[in-house]
Amino acid sequence: MGKIGVIFCDIDGVLSDKQARWQKPNHARIERIKQLIKQGFKVVIWSGQERYAKEWCKHYGIKPYLAIAKPDLMIDNQLIPSKRRKLITQDQFDDMELEPLNKPHAGYYKDCFELGVL
Numbered sequence: 001m002g003k004i005g006v007i008f009c010d011i012d013g014v015l016s017d018k019q020a021r022w023q024k025p026n027h028a029r030i031e032r033i034k035q036l037i038k039q040g041f042k043v044v045i046w047s048g049q050e051r052y053a054k055e056w057c058k059h060y061g062i063k064p065y066l067a068i069a070k071p072d073l074m075i076d077n078q079l080i081p082s083k084r085r086k087l088i089t090q091d092q093f094d095d096m097e098l099e100p101l102n103k104p105h106a107g108y109y110k111d112c113f114e115l116g117v118l
Contacts, residue, residue: 006065009033011047011056014093022056029094030060037063046070 009015015030016023037043042065047053050069057067 006042006044007036008044008046010070011045011053015045015056015060025060030062032094033062033064037065044068 012018012023014026015033016025018024033043033045043062044066045053045057045062045064046068047056048070050067053067053069056062057064
Protein backbone atom coordinates (compact mmCIF):
# COMPACT_ATOMS: atom_id res chain seq x y z
CA MET A 1 0.00 0.00 0.00
CA GLY A 2 2.95 2.34 0.41
CA LYS A 3 3.84 4.56 3.31
CA ILE A 4 1.05 5.86 5.52
CA GLY A 5 1.14 9.07 7.55
CA VAL A 6 -2.25 9.32 9.25
CA ILE A 7 -4.92 6.66 9.81
CA PHE A 8 -8.52 7.59 10.72
CA CYS A 9 -10.37 4.77 12.42
CA ASP A 10 -14.02 4.62 13.46
CA ILE A 11 -15.06 2.93 16.70
CA ASP A 12 -18.53 1.47 16.24
CA GLY A 13 -18.55 -1.44 13.81
CA VAL A 14 -14.76 -1.32 13.37
CA LEU A 15 -13.13 -1.45 16.80
CA SER A 16 -16.34 -2.90 18.22
CA ASP A 17 -18.59 -5.57 16.77
CA LYS A 18 -21.70 -3.47 16.06
CA GLN A 19 -22.67 -0.06 14.77
CA ALA A 20 -23.82 1.19 18.19
CA ARG A 21 -22.18 2.68 21.27
CA TRP A 22 -20.34 0.53 23.84
CA GLN A 23 -20.71 -2.76 22.00
CA LYS A 24 -18.42 -5.77 22.39
CA PRO A 25 -14.85 -4.67 21.55
CA ASN A 26 -12.83 -6.28 18.79
CA HIS A 27 -9.70 -6.91 20.86
CA ALA A 28 -7.60 -8.03 17.89
CA ARG A 29 -8.20 -4.72 16.07
CA ILE A 30 -7.68 -2.72 19.26
CA GLU A 31 -4.31 -4.41 19.76
CA ARG A 32 -3.40 -3.79 16.11
CA ILE A 33 -4.20 -0.08 16.52
CA LYS A 34 -2.03 0.04 19.67
CA GLN A 35 0.84 -1.61 17.77
CA LEU A 36 0.49 0.83 14.87
CA ILE A 37 0.71 3.74 17.32
CA LYS A 38 3.85 2.21 18.89
CA GLN A 39 5.33 1.85 15.39
CA GLY A 40 4.90 5.56 14.75
CA PHE A 41 1.62 5.82 12.88
CA LYS A 42 -0.55 8.83 13.66
CA VAL A 43 -3.91 7.24 14.46
CA VAL A 44 -7.04 9.35 14.79
CA ILE A 45 -9.92 7.58 16.49
CA TRP A 46 -13.30 9.08 15.67
CA SER A 47 -16.94 8.49 16.32
CA GLY A 48 -20.21 10.39 16.38
CA GLN A 49 -19.31 12.28 19.55
CA GLU A 50 -15.88 13.46 20.71
CA ARG A 51 -16.52 12.70 24.39
CA TYR A 52 -17.44 9.11 23.54
CA ALA A 53 -14.32 8.72 21.37
CA LYS A 54 -12.06 9.96 24.19
CA GLU A 55 -13.79 7.83 26.84
CA TRP A 56 -13.63 4.76 24.61
CA CYS A 57 -9.92 5.22 23.95
CA LYS A 58 -9.20 5.72 27.64
CA HIS A 59 -11.30 2.66 28.59
CA TYR A 60 -9.38 0.40 26.17
CA GLY A 61 -5.94 1.93 26.72
CA ILE A 62 -5.56 3.43 23.25
CA LYS A 63 -3.41 6.57 23.06
CA PRO A 64 -4.22 8.01 19.64
CA TYR A 65 -2.84 11.12 18.00
CA LEU A 66 -6.40 12.47 18.35
CA ALA A 67 -9.78 11.21 19.53
CA ILE A 68 -12.45 13.31 17.86
CA ALA A 69 -16.02 13.47 16.58
CA LYS A 70 -16.60 12.76 12.91
CA PRO A 71 -16.89 15.97 10.95
CA ASP A 72 -20.30 17.34 10.06
CA LEU A 73 -18.82 18.93 6.97
CA MET A 74 -15.67 18.04 5.05
CA ILE A 75 -14.19 20.53 2.61
CA ASP A 76 -11.46 19.18 0.38
CA ASN A 77 -10.60 19.15 -3.29
CA GLN A 78 -10.15 15.35 -3.22
CA LEU A 79 -12.85 13.52 -1.27
CA ILE A 80 -12.66 10.53 -3.59
CA PRO A 81 -10.17 7.83 -2.59
CA SER A 82 -6.98 8.22 -4.62
CA LYS A 83 -3.51 6.75 -4.84
CA ARG A 84 -2.62 8.66 -1.68
CA ARG A 85 -5.97 8.43 0.17
CA LYS A 86 -7.47 4.99 0.59
CA LEU A 87 -10.86 4.00 1.89
CA ILE A 88 -10.85 0.42 3.14
CA THR A 89 -13.15 -1.87 5.10
CA GLN A 90 -12.33 -3.20 8.54
CA ASP A 91 -11.73 -6.66 7.04
CA GLN A 92 -9.19 -5.26 4.57
CA PHE A 93 -7.48 -3.50 7.48
CA ASP A 94 -7.12 -6.80 9.35
CA ASP A 95 -4.94 -8.25 6.58
CA MET A 96 -3.09 -5.14 5.43
CA GLU A 97 0.64 -4.60 5.89
CA LEU A 98 1.38 -0.95 6.64
CA GLU A 99 4.57 1.06 6.72
CA PRO A 100 4.72 4.37 8.62
CA LEU A 101 5.55 7.55 6.75
CA ASN A 102 7.82 8.67 9.57
CA LYS A 103 8.39 8.15 13.27
CA PRO A 104 6.78 10.38 15.92
CA HIS A 105 8.75 13.52 16.61
CA ALA A 106 10.30 14.15 20.01
CA GLY A 107 7.39 16.28 21.22
CA TYR A 108 4.69 13.87 20.02
CA TYR A 109 3.38 12.88 23.45
CA LYS A 110 3.63 16.45 24.73
CA ASP A 111 1.56 17.63 21.72
CA CYS A 112 -1.07 14.96 22.37
CA PHE A 113 -1.26 15.92 26.03
CA GLU A 114 -1.70 19.59 25.17
CA LEU A 115 -4.46 18.69 22.70
CA GLY A 116 -6.23 16.80 25.49
CA VAL A 117 -5.86 13.39 23.92
CA LEU A 118 -3.73 11.80 26.64
